[in-house]
Amino acid sequence: MEQPDLILRLLVSEINGTGAERLVLFASLQAWTAPPRGPRPEFVVLCRDESGLPPPWMSRSAVTRQDVTWLVTLLEAAGFPWRAPRAAPNPGRGPSRVRQRIELEVRMEGRVRSLNLVLQHAGFSGPDAWSVRAVLDRLGELADAAGRPTVRAVLGALAFDPSATAERGWPRADLPDLASPWAIDPLSESPGPDQWPVC
Numbered sequence: 001m002e003q004p005d006l007i008l009r010l011l012v013s014e015i016n017g018t019g020a021e022r023l024v025l026f027a028s029l030q031a032w033t034a035p036p037r038g039p040r041p042e043f044v045v046l047c048r049d050e051s052g053l054p055p056p057w058m059s060r061s062a063v064t065r066q067d068v069t070w071l072v073t074l075l076e077a078a079g080f081p082w083r084a085p086r087a088a089p090n091p092g093r094g095p096s097r098v099r100q101r102i103e104l105e106v107r108m109e110g111r112v113r114s115l116n117l118v119l120q121h122a123g124f125s126g127p128d129a130w131s132v133r134a135v136l137d138r139l140g141e142l143a144d145a146a147g148r149p150t151v152r153a154v155l156g157a158l159a160f161d162p163s164a165t166a167e168r169g170w171p172r173a174d175l176p177d178l179a180s181p182w183a184i185d186p187l188s189e190s191p192g193p194d195q196w197p198v199c
Contacts, residue, residue, distance in 0.1 A: 004030040004041075006072060007107040010139060012154055015099045015118070023056070024048055025154050027139060031068045041068060043142045045151055059144035071138055072108070078131035081111035085128040092120030102158050104135070123160045133159040 012025040024047070031041035041063040048056040078085040100121065105114040115132065117124055124132070136159050140152035 004032050005108065006031045006068065007105075008071075008075075009103075009105045011101075011103040012158065013101045015101060017097045021101065022048075025151065027143075027151075029063065029071075029142075031063065043139075043144075045143050045147060047147060047150055047154065057147065059147045061142060061144040063142055067142060071135070071142075074131060074135045074138055075106055075108065078115075078128045078135055079113070080106040081108040081113050084113050085115050085126070085132050087115065087117065087124045087126035087129045087132050089117050089119045089124050090122040092122045100158060104132075119158065121157075121160075123158070 006029065008027075008029040010025070010027040011023070013021050013023050015021050026046040028044045029041060032039075043061045043063050044058065045061075046056050046058045075081075098121070100119040102117050102119065103114065104116075105112065136155040140148065140155045143151040
């Protein structure tokens with residue numbers, strides 16, 4: 001079977017003071033740009049609740065072609081698939097017993113790039129930080145309605161930047177030209193950037 005045009009995997013975990021790592025969230029999306037080439041894409045999320053105890057819960061949500069187009073636009077703004085996003089952890093304020101690890105892997109247009117950050121609960125910054133935050137915001141919105149608040153809370157904690165006061169969400173520069181194979185006419189049911197919640 002032909003490989004999907006887009007394969008995205010997101011892993012979020014916590015690392016304690018002893019170096020032990022605990023999975024918090026795993027998300028996966030596989031999508032084809034043209035409906036006849038494959039099944040309708042689904043966004044699958046595996047997440048632990050606030051107690052952190054097994055078993056985790058899993059949800060599946062249908063993703064429209066417009067959702068995929070919008071997400072690809074944000075991924076391209078962050079640098080995917082030509083390079084890894086230019087983002088680095090912010091220094092923590094004092095010692096932290098628990099760190100956050102985020103691994104985002106994107107396979108697109110025959111290329112594979114990944115972002116791997118270990119955060120000290122101080123977020124991240126860099127030239128592509130806005131775009132990476134926008135990707136995380138969008139993934140949170142794609143989650144199933146029942147689990148969406150928990151997923152958004154996890155991803156919002158990763159994107160938190162105490163040094164930023166207004167530079168959140170939609171990237172205002174370096175957006176790719178929408179005249180690409182991914183671009184399609186806007187659909188009324190797809191929320192625009194002015195409708196995105198601020199984490």
